[in-house]
Amino acid sequence: xxxxxxxxxxxxxxxxxxxxxxxxxxxxxxxxxxxxxxxxxxxxxxxxxxxxxxxxxxxxxxxxxxxxxxxxxxxxxxxxxxxxxxxxxxxxxxxxxxxxxxxxxxxxxxxxxxxxxxxxxxxxxxxxxxxxxxxxxxxxxxxxxxxxxxxxxxxxxxxxxxxxxxxxxxxxxxxxxxxxxxxxxxxxxxxxxxxxxxxxxxxxxxxxxxxxxxxxxxxxxxxxxxxxxxxxxxxxxxxxxxxxxxxxxxxxxxxxxxxxxxxxxxxxxxxxxxxxxxxxxxxxxxxxxxxxxxxxxxxxxxxxxxxxxxxxxxxxxxxxxxxxxxxxxxxxxxxxxxxxxxxxxxxxxxxxxxxxxxxxxxxxxxxxxxxxxxxxxxxxxxxxxxxxxxxxxxxxxxxxxx
Amino acid sequence: xxxxxxxxxxxxxxxxxxxxxxxxxxxxxxxxxxxxxxxxxxxxxxxxxxxxxxxxxxxxxxxxxxxxxxxxxxxxxxxxxxxxxxxxxxxxxxxxxxxxxxxxxxxxxxxxxxxxxxxxxxxxxxxxxxxxxxxxxxxxxxxxxxxxxxxxxxxxxxxxxxxxxxxxxxxxxxxxxxxxxxxxxxxxxxxxxxxxxxxxxxxxxxxxxxxxxxxxxxxxxxxxxxxxxxxxxxxxxxxxxxxxxxxxxxxxxxxxxxxxxxxxxxxxxxxxxxxxxxxxxxxxxxxxxxxx
Numbered sequence: 245x246x247x248x249x250x251x252x253x254x255x256x257x258x259x260x261x262x263x264x265x266x267x268x269x270x271x272x273x274x275x276x277x278x279x280x281x282x283x284x285x286x287x288x289x290x291x292x293x294x295x296x297x298x299x300x301x302x303x304x305x306x307x308x309x310x311x312x313x314x315x316x317x318x319x320x321x322x323x324x325x326x327x328x329x330x331x332x333x334x335x336x337x338x339x340x341x342x343x344x345x346x347x348x349x350x351x352x353x354x355x356x357x358x359x360x361x362x363x364x365x366x367x368x369x370x371x372x373x374x375x376x377x378x379x380x381x382x383x384x385x386x387x388x389x390x391x392x393x394x395x396x397x398x399x400x401x402x403x404x405x406x407x408x409x410x411x412x413x414x415x416x417x418x419x420x421x422x423x424x425x426x427x428x429x430x431x432x433x434x435x436x437x438x439x440x441x442x443x444x445x446x447x448x449x450x451x452x453x454x455x456x457x458x459x460x461x462x463x464x465x466x467x468x469x470x471x472x473x474x475x476x477x478x479x480x481x482x483x484x485x486x487x488x489x490x491x492x493x494x495x496x497x498x499x500x501x502x503x504x505x506x507x508x509x510x511x512x513x514x515x516x517x518x519x520x521x522x523x524x525x526x527x528x529x530x531x532x533x534x535x536x537x538x539x540x541x542x543x544x545x546x547x548x549x550x551x552x553x554x555x556x557x558x559x560x561x562x563x564x565x566x567x568x569x570x571x572x573x574x575x576x577x578x579x580x581x582x583x584x585x586x587x588x589x590x591x592x593x594x595x596x597x598x599x600x601x602x603x604x605x606x607x608x609x610x611x612x613x614x615x616x617x618x619x620x621x622x623x624x625x626x627x628x629x630x631x632x633x634x635x636x637x638x639x640x641x642x643x644x645x646x
Numbered sequence: 647x648x649x650x651x652x653x654x655x656x657x658x659x660x661x662x663x664x665x666x667x668x669x670x671x672x673x674x675x676x677x678x679x680x681x682x683x684x685x686x687x688x689x690x691x692x693x694x695x696x697x698x699x700x701x702x703x704x705x706x707x708x709x710x711x712x713x714x715x716x717x718x719x720x721x722x723x724x725x726x727x728x729x730x731x732x733x734x735x736x737x738x739x740x741x742x743x744x745x746x747x748x749x750x751x752x753x754x755x756x757x758x759x760x761x762x763x764x765x766x767x768x769x770x771x772x773x774x775x776x777x778x779x780x781x782x783x784x785x786x787x788x789x790x791x792x793x794x795x796x797x798x799x800x801x802x803x804x805x806x807x808x809x810x811x812x813x814x815x816x817x818x819x820x821x822x823x824x825x826x827x828x829x830x831x832x833x834x835x836x837x838x839x840x841x842x843x844x845x846x847x848x849x850x851x852x853x854x855x856x857x858x859x860x861x862x863x864x865x866x867x868x869x870x871x872x873x874x875x876x877x878x879x880x881x882x883x884x885x886x887x888x889x890x891x892x893x894x895x896x897x898x899x900x901x902x903x904x905x906x907x908x909x910x911x912x913x914x915x916x917x918x919x920x921x922x923x924x925x926x927x928x929x930x931x932x933x934x935x936x937x938x
Contacts, residue, residue, distance in 0.1 A: 471857020
C-alpha cells in the first residue's frame with residue numbers, strides 16, 4: 245500500500261514537471277493567437293475612422309476614392325475632382341466642425357438637433373463638396389452619396405509607403421518605411437559589429453592566454469547585461485551629439501546613431517556564439533595544420549575559420565535578430581521619422597520603436613491599435629525566421645561534424 | 647634556402663600583423679564597455695545620495711529621488727522570479743531528467759529557443775493583450791510580472807538545464823544502485839549538486855528583468871506616481887522606464903539630466919552587483935566541488 249502511494253506521488257510530481265515544461269510552448273501558442281488575432285483584424289477594414297463616413301454630392305460621378313487620395317484631398321494636394329476622374333469642379337472640403345461657417349447658431353438649433361439635416365442640405369447644394377461626417381448623420385433622408393474606399397489589405401500594409409496612423413479622415417498604414425528602417429539599421433549595425441565581434445572571438449579563443457580570457461569573459465557578459473535603456477541613454481547623450489558635430493547635421497538622431505548603438509548591443513551575442521563555434525574545432529585538425537608547417541595565423545584563417553564558418557554565420561544572424569528586435573535604444577536614438585530611408589545620416593524609424601512610441605496613444609480596439617499589433621506580427625515573423633534559420637544552420641553543422 | 651627563409655619571415659610578419667590587429671579590436675570592445683560604464687558612473691556618482699535613493703520625485707521629476715521607481719523594480723523582480731523561477735527550474739528538471747532524446751525533447755527545446763528569440767516589445771504587446779485586457783488585470787504589478795516572467799523563462803530553463811547536465815551520470819547511477827527512485831535521486835543527489843549553479847542562473851536572470859523596459863511599457867509602468875503600491879493590482883514606476891521618461895520626454899529634460907544619470911547609475915549598479923555575485927558564487931562553489 246505504501247509503495248503504491250509512493251509510486252502515485254512520483255507520478256504526480258512527474259505530471260507537475262511535465263506541465264511546467266509545456267509553459268514555454270503554451271506561451272508561444274498564446275503569443276501567436278493574441279498577436280495575430282488583433283493584428284489580422286486590421287485587414288478588410290475601411291481606413292476611414294470608425295463611425296464616420298465620407299460623402300459627396302449626389303450628382304458627383306466619383307463613387308470610390310482610394311485611401312491615399314483621401315489624405316491628399318484633405319491635405320489640399322488634390323484640389324479638383326478631375327484628378328479623381330470626375331467633373332471639372334473644385335473640391336470643397338467639409339468637416340463637421342465647419343458647419344458653423346455655413347449656418348448660424350439659430351439655424352442649427354439649440355441642441356444642434358438640426359445639424360444632420362443642414363449638412364444633408366449643404367451637400368445637396370454644393371456640387372464640389374467632400375464631407376467627412378459621423379455615420380449617424382446619414383441614417384435618415386440623407387441627400388448625399390457615401391463614398392466607398394478600398395479596404396486595408398495585407399499586401400497594401402506591407403507595400404505602401406505612407407505611415408500616417410492618425411491621419412484624418414483616412415489613416416495611412418504603409419509599413420514599408422518601418423520595415424526598411426528596421427532592416428537598414430540592423431544590417432548597418434552588423435556591418436560594424438561583425439568585424440569587431442569576430443576579431444574579439446578569435447582573439448579570445450585562439451590568441452589570448454588563459455588569464456586574459458578569464459578577465460575578458462565576464463566583461464563581455466557585463467556588456468550583455470547592461471540594460472537597453474542605458475545604451476539608449478548613452479547613445480542619446482554621447483553618440484547623437486557626436487554624429488551631429490562630425491557630419492554637421494541638423495539633428496544627430498539618425499540611422500547611423502541607431503546602428504552604432506545596436507551594433508554595440510549585438511557584440512556580446514556575436515562574440516559568445518562565434519567563440520563557442522571556434523572552440524569546437526577539433527584539436528586534431530589544428531594539430532594537423534601545425535604539423536604541416538603552417539603557423540598559427542595560417543591555421544586560424546585556413547583551418548579554424550572555415551571549420552567554424554557556419555557557427556560564425558549563426559552568430560551574425562542572431563546578432564541581426566537582436567538588433568531587429570531591440571526597442572528602447574532604437575526608440576531613443578534613431579529620430580523616429582517614418583520615411584523610406586535613403587541613407588544612414590537621416591532620421592528613420594524601426595518597427596519596435598514605432599510600437600513602443602505609439603501604442604500608449606492609440607485608442608484601444610481602434611484601427612491604429614490593430615495596425616501596431618500587425619507590426620508586432622511582422623516583427624514576430626522576422627525573428628522567428630531568423631531563429632529557425634539559425635536552428636537549421638546549427639543542425640546542419642552537427643551532421644557535418646558527425 | 648634563402649627564399650625559404652624569406653617566405654618564413656613574410657609569414658611571420660603576416661601573423662604578427664593579424665594578431666596585433668585582433669588584439670587592438672578586442673581592446674576596442676573592452677574599451678567601449680569601460681567608456682560606457684565610466685561615463686555613467688562618473689556622472690551619476692555626484693547625484694547619488696541617501697535622499698536620491700529614498701525620496702519621492704519632486705518638481706516635475708527634476709528634484710527629489712527615485713524611491714518609488716526602486717520599489718517598483720524590486721516588486722517586478724520578485725513577482726517575475728516567483729513565476730519564472732519555479733516554472734523554469736521544474737521544466738528544466740523535466741527536460742533533463744525525464745525526457746529521452748527524441749521528438750518531445752527537441753520540440754520543447756525548439757519552443758524554448760524560439761521564446762528566447764522573441765523581441766521584448768512583442769512580449770509587451772502580448773502582455774497587454776492577455777494580462778491587461780483579456781484577463782482584466784489592468785496596468786498592474788501582476789500583469790508586468792507575468793510578462794517579464796515569460797520573457798526570462800527561457801534564460802532560467804537554459805541555465806538550470808546546464809547545471810543539471812554538469813552533474814555526472816555516475817552519481818545518478820550510484821543512487822539507483824542503492825535502490826533510490828528517480829524522484830529520490832533528483833531530490834537527494836542531483837539537485838543538491840546543481841543547486842549553486844541554478845541559483846547563479848536565477849541571479850543572472852534578475853539582472854535581465856531589472857533592465858527590461860519594452861515589456862513593462864504597457865503592462866505596469868507609470869509615468870509619474872509618487873506613492874508606493876498597496877497591492878499587486880497597482881501600477882508602479884520602474885527604474886528603466888523612469889530613465890527613459892526623464893531622458894526623453896520629461897517636463898524639463900535639461901534640468902532632469904542629473905536625475906537621469908543617477909537612475910542610470912542605479913540600474914548599472916544592479917547589473918554589476920548581479921554579475922559580480924553570480925561570478926563569485928560560481929567561483930566559490932566551483933572550488934568547493936573540485937575540493938571534494
